[in-house]
Amino acid sequence: MLIQSQLEKLRSYYRKTGTLPTYAEMQEVLGYKSKSSGYYLVNKMVQYGFLRRKNHKILPGRNFTGLPYYQSVKAGFPSPAEEEANDRLSLDKFLVDKPNSTILIRVKGDSMTGAGIMEGDIVIVERTGGAGSGDIVVANLEGEFTVKTLIRKNGRLYLEPANANYPVLDLESFPSHSLVGVVKGVARKYGLQRA
Amino acid sequence: MLIQSQLEKLRSYYRKTGTLPTYAEMQEVLGYKSKSSGYYLVNKMVQYGFLRRKNHKILPGRNFTGLPYYQSVKAGFPSPAEEEANDRLSLDKFLVDKPNSTILIRVKGDSMTGAGIMEGDIVIVERTGGAGSGDIVVANLEGEFTVKTLIRKNGRLYLEPANANYPVLDLESFPSHSLVGVVKGVARKYGLQRA
DNA sequence: TAAAATAGTGAACATTTGTTCACTTTTCAA
DNA sequence: TTGAAAAGTGAACAAATGTTCACTATTTTA
Numbered sequence A, B: 001m002l003i004q005s006q007l008e009k010l011r012s013y014y015r016k017t018g019t020l021p022t023y024a025e026m027q028e029v030l031g032y033k034s035k036s037s038g039y040y041l042v043n044k045m046v047q048y049g050f051l052r053r054k055n056h057k058i059l060p061g062r063n064f065t066g067l068p069y070y071q072s073v074k075a076g077f078p079s080p081a082e083e084e085a086n087d088r089l090s091l092d093k094f095l096v097d098k099p100n101s102t103i104l105i106r107v108k109g110d111s112m113t114g115a116g117i118m119e120g121d122i123v124i125v126e127r128t129g130g131a132g133s134g135d136i137v138v139a140n141l142e143g144e145f146t147v148k149t150l151i152r153k154n155g156r157l158y159l160e161p162a163n164a165n166y167p168v169l170d171l172e173s174f175p176s177h178s179l180v181g182v183v184k185g186v187a188r189k190y191g192l193q194r195a
Numbered sequence C: 001t002a003a004a005a006t007a008g009t010g011a012a013c014a015t016t017t018g019t020t021c022a023c024t025t026t027t028c029a030a
Numbered sequence D: 001t002t003g004a005a006a007a008g009t010g011a012a013c014a015a016a017t018g019t020t021c022a023c024t025a026t027t028t029t030a
Helices: A003-017 A023-030 A035-048 A091-095 B003-017 B023-030 B035-048 B091-095
Strands: A051-054 A057-060 A067-070 A102-106 A122-126 A136-141 A144-153 A156-160 A177-189 B051-054 B057-060 B067-070 B102-106 B122-126 B136-141 B144-153 B156-160 B177-189
Touching: A003 A023, A003 A035, A023 A035, A035 A051, A091 A177, A091 B091, A091 B122, A091 B177, A102 A177, A122 A136, A122 B091, A144 A177, A177 B091, B003 B023, B003 B035, B023 B035, B035 B051, B091 B177, B102 B177, B144 B177
Parallel strands: A067 B102, A102 B067
Antiparallel strands: A051 A057, A102 A122, A122 A177, A136 A144, A136 A177, A144 A156, A177 B177, B051 B057, B102 B122, B122 B177, B136 B144, B136 B177, B144 B156
């Protein structure tokens, strides 16, 4: 059997369960009649960098997770169908540096479209102290989240939209206000109900 | 020990290795002196939905992976620091529906800024046959990737930018052209070198 | 402070797992 | 077509794993 199709089956199993199969389970997943077949397959996949071993356990390797990633455009680049991308990128790992202090917030409104943040987008927000002037931040104003660019001017903090139809807000003029965090990334999905 | 902090340790272990620790390994990870302590902890976490069990194996549960997700803005919503989000969202799973036929491409140029796709963004591209009029697509023109809106007019296919400074392209006028796939999502990371 | 509930311990044991080996079958190249 | 290389088989076994139990320590609550 082709190694690429076996790899896809392991990836699919891992996506579904969050773990790799044991050698016994590989019989079912890959159609083997023997446990040891799985064992030898894993050896091969370790060589390719798809899997790793660590004290009797099988772990995903660097080429196992993530998606094929085309970094830049080379002149005369062949169709991606023909040639495999050599790099893989995991969106989760790419977008989130500090998973312990990161939250996701769905954006309402169009006040930041000029900065490429559209209604329904999900912003990746790091809840770490220092927000600097020019950072895109999420502020909590009167219990509502709002995404704006933070501007520090004359010692005061302002929230600046990226859409001429909206006004600049004076953060401290709100009786109840706080900075939720700094926007470190944006994720958008097309073809979704935007309710 | 607080369950929340134990959970973070397991999450962190899982992020690093791609697998959950065995009960023996939990002694090291969680500071237990006994294997069975880990066993009872897992029981508790199964109740909370953080973990699952399936034939002698521990699997991540629905509340284990992903990030806290604030779906919508409720009036009088408390600070996220005070109240835990009840929902978790995995960016990978959210952004990618068909992992087997999806690739990532880094965007060059600013021809789609009007649609919220900026230079350096990563587009999530599904390499499945049918692209319809109005879809944002990636086309391969003379070996270069380009992101545009596909328009079908009078039986011909055009590539329409979302930036007035760029012209509409006639797809079939290029000697070598092909549709790479349909853009199903966008991921952007701030604070990155954009070379 | 005392009682009750929760969390952690350490030994024991059956199962399952990873791993090896000699062997057979299949695939591929000469 | 034949021979060599690669892939898969099935039995065997040691080591690691999950699981239970009776017990102790710690934390919580009344």
